[in-house]
Amino acid sequence: MRITTRVAKTGTLVLVAAGLGGAVLHGLPEPADHAVEPTTTKDVASWAMPLDGWVAPGGHEQDYVEMLVELPCLRAAGLDVPALPWATVDGLHAADDAMDSTARANPSPALATTRPLTAEQAESRGYHGPSTAGANRDGWERWAYAPGFNDAFAALPAGASERCLERTRRSLGTGGGGQEASETAQRLTFLASVAARQDPTVARAATAWRTCMAPSGLTDLPSGPEGMPTGSMRVLKVDGDQVSPLSDEVGAAEVAVAERDVRCQRSSGYRQALYDAEWSRLLHVTARDAAVLAATEPDQATLAARLDRVVERLAPDAPTDVD
Secondary structure, eight states: EEEEOOOOOOOOOOOSTTTSOOETTEEEEEOOOOOEEOSSOOOTTTOTTTGGGGGGOHHHHHHHHHHHHHHHHHHHOOOOOOOOOOOOOOHHHHHHHHHHHHHHHHSTTOOOOOOOHHHHHHHTTTTTOOGGGOOOOOOOHHHHHHHTHHHHHSOOTTTTHHHHHHHHHHHHHHOSHHHHHHHHHHHHHHHHHHHTTTSSSHHHHHHHHHEEEEHGGGGGGOOGGGHHHHHHEEEEETTTTEEEEEOOOOOOOHHHHHHHHHHHHHTTTHHHHHHHHHHHTTEOHHHHHHHHHTSSSSHHHHHHHHHHHHHHSSSOOOOOTTO
């Protein structure tokens, strides 16, 4: 149990965000007065958040790993299919981020879509997202939708596929509950990331960031880093109704702006202020959300590491030219 009850000071209503928890008592939102013991160590560099431990790994990687482990059992039961296509850990992670951009579009497992760029990301890809090439989605779809695939599954002895899947999930630890807790942790973290931008300390730091960014020459510089990249950076030109987007290639100008962005976030104090404000908002949740979280052990980071190891150990080797 990682949830304790702590009553807020008299006259103070503690909320992560308006409407948090969805319950209304006498016309007021349910108070966030249940303390949460963080499941991670506070660390601005990794952008670790208190509820990360409840957030399940991405679905695409889990599906891929389960099939890697399940195939020998299915073949023993009579299924005749080729080996699973190659994939990489980084590619699978990037594909899951791209499929659920609101919830997973950054390296933090619990999502803060406003998570600032790192210097390494800015230097290597500007504001572009990570490459999904390593997920080999085309290879997966050719394998899964190959002619006769469904017929081969249907021809297995009764109950064989169910037994193989159950055995696989038991061995991996993917068969338990926790979906509701994962969704709750992601929702709360997202709401906290949005609310943190309204914190007075963060707002002051955002003003300092904007002053620092002025020499970049952007005519549509936003009020804070969450507005980057700007519309002008996304569009090459507009001719009537025709919009020419920038190339998918990462250009030197974009990298220069992104690198300045990172430097300004640090020098203005924005990065630390945003992190502290978001973290503090996640230390108390509503009674309803506390009950959902308390029903599941916050051990998803262990599961995520286990899935990564299975991919590294069992997946076919990726081509040498894959990002």
